[in-house]
Amino acid sequence: MTAAETSPEHLLSGPEKDPAGDAGHRDAPPRVGFFTDTSVCIGCKACEVACKEWNAIPEDGLSLSGMSYDNTQGLGASTWRHVAFIEQPTGSSGSRPPAPPAAPGPEGRALLPLTDAPAPAASAPGSGELRWLMSSDVCKHCTHAACLDVCPTGSLFRTEFGTVVVQEDICNGCGYCVPACPYGVIEQRPTDGRAFKCTLCYDRLGAGQEPACAKACPTESIQFGPLDELRERAALRVDQLHEAGVPEARLYGHEPDNGVGGDGAFFLLLDEPEVYGLPPAPVVTTRDLPAMWKHAGAAALSLLGGVTLSFALPALTRRKGSR
Ligand code: SF4
Ligand code: SF4
Ligand code: SF4
Numbered sequence: 001m002t003a004a005e006t007s008p009e010h011l012l013s014g015p016e017k018d019p020a021g022d023a024g025h026r027d028a029p030p031r032v033g034f035f036t037d038t039s040v041c042i043g044c045k046a047c048e049v050a051c052k053e054w055n056a057i058p059e060d061g062l063s064l065s066g067m068s069y070d071n072t073q074g075l076g077a078s079t080w081r082h083v084a085f086i087e088q089p090t091g092s093s094g095s096r097p098p099a100p101p102a103a104p105g106p107e108g109r110a111l112l113p114l115t116d117a118p119a120p121a122a123s124a125p126g127s128g129e130l131r132w133l134m135s136s137d138v139c140k141h142c143t144h145a146a147c148l149d150v151c152p153t154g155s156l157f158r159t160e161f162g163t164v165v166v167q168e169d170i171c172n173g174c175g176y177c178v179p180a181c182p183y184g185v186i187e188q189r190p191t192d193g194r195a196f197k198c199t200l201c202y203d204r205l206g207a208g209q210e211p212a213c214a215k216a217c218p219t220e221s222i223q224f225g226p227l228d229e230l231r232e233r234a235a236l237r238v239d240q241l242h243e244a245g246v247p248e249a250r251l252y253g254h255e256p257d258n259g260v261g262g263d264g265a266f267f268l269l270l271d272e273p274e275v276y277g278l279p280p281a282p283v284v285t286t287r288d289l290p291a292m293w294k295h296a297g298a299a300a301l302s303l304l305g306g307v308t309l310s311f312a313l314p315a316l317t318r319r320k321g322s323r
Helices: 046-055 146-150 202-206 212-216 227-243 289-322
Strands: 032-037 081-089 130-138 156-158 164-166 222-226 250-252 265-269
Touching: 032 130, 032 227, 046 081, 046 212, 130 265, 146 156, 146 164, 212 222, 222 227, 227 250, 227 265
Parallel strands: 032 265
Antiparallel strands: 032 222, 081 130, 156 164, 250 265
């Protein structure tokens, strides 16, 4: 670890090698997280259901939104996993090629055709053809988690696994964490005001089990494991897809020097992040706090100096006049 990575300046932003250690966990296990490969997501929503079931999350509205098959619409206090369904015209002005079809592998796992597959052809403009982009979104378990930084009660905390967990019995419902999250993940439950989000199944991790959503995913779109290993696996997967004629494959949130110091849950996407409803360049909202406090301190000192002078100068003038 370099001196720069352990510097106190990096406690709120910048590269941070050991978030669990910096949170006071001695001999912490390797940091774990998710690599979500959206190129093999089939939109089955098994992950959403498994999360609801394992965590006993209440129902949060089953009305159809009129926006495709996405009836949960986004992450929230009662939706800790959300499978986005994005309908994208192919061959029209966007000229997006259709996504390569998933083929079943020998063990029933869906495998993308890699080297033998012919390059996908774009549909004729205006043909009205669509492709589906599906992506299972979740809390990013940020290296620099603004939700945790601003929580006044310690309800949000960093676990020994490097994940970010909210304790519902300590949350006082102040809601500071909600605008602090650069991804719009954490939300207060309207019924009691307390904040909820994915815990990365802290209870299961403690028992040596993988998170319920990853366990339920039939295509291994959601991969769980040590973050360093996941990053290596993801880089290989992107290379594979590029070789297979899918040049739009890219990683999102994997870089340790991005605006939040790297996500504990990162993604392989087949289009720009905005298409999936993800911010293109998120920044931890508490990054500028030290600079703000410095400016506030300087302003307070200037004010104090001005007030002192305003009292001292007339007194000095009076003393000179009386001589
Ligand atoms: S994504 Fe939002 S809620 Fe999740 S750890 Fe980061 S700041 Fe907190
Ligand atoms: S890790 Fe656990 S809490 Fe988080 S989305 Fe998956 S099942 Fe839900
Ligand atoms: S991530 Fe896996 S479980 Fe979730 S919708 Fe996609 S394929 Fe299904």
